[in-house]
Amino acid sequence: MNIGKNGLVVVAFGGNAFQTKGDKGTVEDYWRNAYTAAETVIRLVEEGYRVVVTHGNGPQAGILAELMMLGLKYKNIPPMSLDIAGAMTQGWLGYILQQALYNKLLEKGLLGSKVKGVVTVVTQTLVRKDDPDFKDPSKYVGPWYEKEEAEKLAREFGWIFKPDPRGGYRRVVPSPDPIIQVEIEAIKTLAENGFIVIADGGGGVPVINEDSRLKGVEAVIDKDLGAERMASALRADVLLILTDVDYAYINYGSPNAKPIREITVSEALKLYKEGHFKPGSMGPKILAGIRFIQNGGKLAIIAHLKNAAEAVRGESGTRIIPG
Ligand code: ADP
Ligand code: MG
Numbered sequence: 115m116n117i118g119k120n121g122l123v124v125v126a127f128g129g130n131a132f133q134t135k136g137d138k139g140t141v142e143d144y145w146r147n148a149y150t151a152a153e154t155v156i157r158l159v160e161e162g163y164r165v166v167v168t169h170g171n172g173p174q175a176g177i178l179a180e181l182m183m184l185g186l187k188y189k190n191i192p193p194m195s196l197d198i199a200g201a202m203t204q205g206w207l208g209y210i211l212q213q214a215l216y217n218k219l220l221e222k223g224l225l226g227s228k229v230k231g232v233v234t235v236v237t238q239t240l241v242r243k244d245d246p247d248f249k250d251p252s253k254y255v256g257p258w259y260e261k262e263e264a265e266k267l268a269r270e271f272g273w274i275f276k277p278d279p280r281g282g283y284r285r286v287v288p289s290p291d292p293i294i295q296v297e298i299e300a301i302k303t304l305a306e307n308g309f310i311v312i313a314d315g316g317g318g319v320p321v322i323n324e325d326s327r328l329k330g331v332e333a334v335i336d337k338d339l340g341a342e343r344m345a346s347a348l349r350a351d352v353l354l355i356l357t358d359v360d361y362a363y364i365n366y367g368s369p370n371a372k373p374i375r376e377i378t379v380s381e382a383l384k385l386y387k388e389g390h391f392k393p394g395s396m397g398p399k400i401l402a403g404i405r406f407i408q409n410g411g412k413l414a415i416i417a418h419l420k421n422a423a424e425a426v427r428g429e430s431g432t433r434i435i436p437g
Pocket of ligand 1: 127128129130170356357358359361362363364365366390391392394395396397
């Protein structure tokens with residue numbers, strides 16, 4: 115498929131855009147990885163695309179959760195709510211990527227000519243107040259606790275804890291399905307007017323509509339599903355999900371694993387239902403791709419971060435297409 119000049123690509127970066135395997139997560143690691151991610155975006159810009167960027171925030175939200183619990187334990191500093199923590203990670207990672215992109219554009223002489231600027235939008239993402247996940251939260255967040263301490267925190271803050279398959283107890287929160295980014299018109303206007311936009315980080319800060327007002331909720335949104343909502347609303351040409359594997363595989367992890375190069379939505383749905391894609395990792399990426407095409411998109415790609423430009427040219431990655 116030819117995407118055409120000035121086409122819009124929504125790029126979703128995974129955890130490896132900020133922290134790769136073996137990294138400790140030092141400030142230097144963050145900057146080094148962000149520059150690699152920025153180079154990926156710049157290559158797309160050089161090929162003529164407009165780009166809206168989004169990213170995950172799992173490790174960073176985890177760090178904030180850990181810090182909050184330490185603050186509570188040692189200084190009795192009240193914990194932050196999850197929506198505020200989510201917004202903090204958007205600013206944190208947005209800033210790093212924004213500066214890396216700015217410097218790279220400047221270095222290449224692209225700032226002002228091809229791109230007017232780079233901007234991060236703190237994004238609120240609407241979810242349904244009655245989303246079924248609110249009844250049975252299943253997403254683990256924050257540190258591990260012994261049973262006794264978990265029970266104490268549950269009493270004090272009204273949190274829900276569940277035993278973690280890896281041992282100990284962890285807080286669980288809902289992961290509701292995203293509906294739409296509240297700031298979508300701003301994101302669109304910026305993207306149409308020459309800005310590289312970083313938005314919906316971490317899937318967006320989850321908000322509900324209560325008595326015609328927005329209200330942040332103690333939940334997290336899957337970033338791949340959030341990226342789909344944004345890409346569909348922007349009528350993007352491509353939803354490009356970048357991660358740490360080169361393809362989505364059939365029979366992943368077994369000796370007869372096979373990379374998927376191109377599949378139609380109906381084939382993707384069949385494989386999804388057969389359980390080829392793990393929930394919480396590849397599952398939401400495939401589901402995001404399926405939804406993007408069902409909502410009128412032409413091409414969704416899941417590829418390795420280092421293969422982004424090749425993936426857009428059709429030389430790498432798993433392509434989900436209509437049919
Ligand atoms: P990201 O931070 O990019 O969202 P995830 O860890 O959530 O990364 O998802 C990518 C991971 O999905 C891969 O590292 C791989 O271990 C896992 N995965 C699960 N099922 C599959 C599959 N069928 N094909 C490829 N990778 C898969
Ligand atoms: Mg993920």
